Amino acid sequence: MKKDRRAVLSKAAFTGVLVLSLTVGTAYADKNLNTVYQVYVDDESIGTVEKKEDIQAFIEDRVHRAEITYSEEDLKLNEDITFTREKNLSSESNKAKVLDQLEESISVSAESVQVNIDDQTVAHLSDHEEIEDVKKRLKEKYVEENILTQLESKDSKGKPIEKEEGESGILSVELSHEIKGESSEVHPSQISSVSQAVQEVKNGVVVENSDESQGGNKPIEGEVSEPLTEVVVKEKDVQEQTIESSRKIVETNDLLKGETETKQEGSDGRKEIHTLITKKNGSVETRETLKEEVVEEPVEEVILKGTKIIPSRGTGTFAWPAVEGTITSHVGERWGRYHKGIDIAGVDDRTIKAADNGEVVTAEYQSGFGNKVVIDHNNGYETIYAHLDSIDVEVGETVRKGNKLGVMGTTGNSTGVHLHFEIHKDGKLEDPASFFK
Numbered sequence: 196m197k198k199d200r201r202a203v204l205s206k207a208a209f210t211g212v213l214v215l216s217l218t219v220g221t222a223y224a225d226k227n228l229n230t231v232y233q234v235y236v237d238d239e240s241i242g243t244v245e246k247k248e249d250i251q252a253f254i255e256d257r258v259h260r261a262e263i264t265y266s267e268e269d270l271k272l273n274e275d276i277t278f279t280r281e282k283n284l285s286s287e288s289n290k291a292k293v294l295d296q297l298e299e300s301i302s303v304s305a306e307s308v309q310v311n312i313d314d315q316t317v318a319h320l321s322d323h324e325e326i327e328d329v330k331k332r333l334k335e336k337y338v339e340e341n342i343l344t345q346l347e348s349k350d351s352k353g354k355p356i357e358k359e360e361g362e363s364g365i366l367s368v369e370l371s372h373e374i375k376g377e378s379s380e381v382h383p384s385q386i387s388s389v390s391q392a393v394q395e396v397k398n399g400v401v402v403e404n405s406d407e408s409q410g411g412n413k414p415i416e417g418e419v420s421e422p423l424t425e426v427v428v429k430e431k432d433v434q435e436q437t438i439e440s441s442r443k444i445v446e447t448n449d450l451l452k453g454e455t456e457t458k459q460e461g462s463d464g465r466k467e468i469h470t471l472i473t474k475k476n477g478s479v480e481t482r483e484t485l486k487e488e489v490v491e492e493p494v495e496e497v498i499l500k501g502t503k504i505i506p507s508r509g510t511g512t513f514a515w516p517a518v519e520g521t522i523t524s525h526v527g528e529r530w531g532r533y534h535k536g537i538d539i540a541g542v543d544d545r546t547i548k549a550a551d552n553g554e555v556v557t558a559e560y561q562s563g564f565g566n567k568v569v570i571d572h573n574n575g576y577e578t579i580y581a582h583l584d585s586i587d588v589e590v591g592e593t594v595r596k597g598n599k600l601g602v603m604g605t606t607g608n609s610t611g612v613h614l615h616f617e618i619h620k621d622g623k624l625e626d627p628a629s630f631f632k
């Protein structure tokens with residue numbers, strides 16, 4: 196087999212044999228006969244030469260030229276070159292013919308590394324280091340160089356440096372199909388550059404690993420479509436989300452109906468969502484939630500809502516305290532004095548009514564006011580009803596809005612039948628007319 200033979204003789208070994216043969220040959224030289232050397236290429240004679248050195252120099256030259264042509268070092272000669280020493284009278288030299296023959300017969304090979312993916316040979320490279328370069332180049336298309344370096348870095352104990360718990364970032368960069376390098380020998384023209392090998396992996400091109408396909412790398416029809424390996428990047432994504440606070444309403448009889456009180460202020464919480472994202476050649480393949488972690492619990496807002504009803508408590512709005520009638524006098528200066536309320540007159544029905552819910556605190560005759568009723572509405576308001584002809588309520592009695600308090604009259608300092616009506620808020624006088632617009 197041709198393949199087996201080419202590994203037998205390295206250039207160095209060839210030189211060694213040559214020197215040894217010359218020494219032996221010189222020792223047995225005969226003065227009457229010329230010493231010539233029969234030259235064999237793989238056991239086949241190609242003629243005779245007078246000096247072995249000519250053959251050696253020629254081969255060295257051809258190997259050297261090939262090294263320059265293919266930019267490869269340490270090329271090997273594939274053929275086994277041997278000599279037999281002979282004595283010859285004629286001393287006929289056919290050096291030119293032998294060298295021509297040699298030129299046609301010899302070939303060189305280079306030590307190389309097969310780039311294998313799934314038992315398919317993708318390309319040949321010069322050495323194993325270039326295989327690593329191919330892997331790196333493929334990865335760098337999707338991951339920045341400094342991140343790759345970071346992922347490979349180890350701590351002082353030789354362990355990989357792990358990410359912080361809540362940190363987003365790339366966890367690993369792998370190839371979906373492993374790229375393996377296997378030592379081989381090929382014609383130097385078959386050795387690709389790293390860039391070519393990377394392109395072939397991406398294109399999914401498969402090359403035949405045979406001695407005949409000199410510089411082949413031809414795509415096989417119908418088989419080329421997917422890349423032979425893809426860059427699988429596993430990435431951790433940490434996102435913070437707000438957990439919205441909820442509101443709870445608690446009814447209580449400790450508060451009056453319509454009143455509310457915040458028992459507990461609410462606040463939003465926060466949670467971290469850790470997701471593992473797997474990308475193949477840059478596109479997302481899977482998203483997997485690794486965990487959800489509550490960083491801060493939300494605080495529920497608690498609102499107390501009053502349910503207690505007090506009948507003697509005013510609603511805050513006032514009803515007209517008479518049965519129809521009109522305002523005949525307003526709040527303000529009148530006859531050199533200040534009129535503190537409104538006068539209502541001109542009614543058919545003289546019923547005086549409570550303007551709002553409340554408790555009767557005064558029900559008596561007073562000079563000036565005549566028969567006077569005062570209602571405390573238990574919400575800051577007090578109303579005063581004066582000049583009544585008669586009073587129908589007693590002090591301490593609870594009245595509802597609209598209840599009858601008495602009858603309109605003209606008792607006290609009064610010039611005719613009317614109701615004098617005042618509203619006080621927290622002890623300060625208000626204009627009743629402003630409540631009946």
Ligand SMILES: [Zn+2]
Binds near residue numbers: 614615
């Ligand atoms: Zn009045």
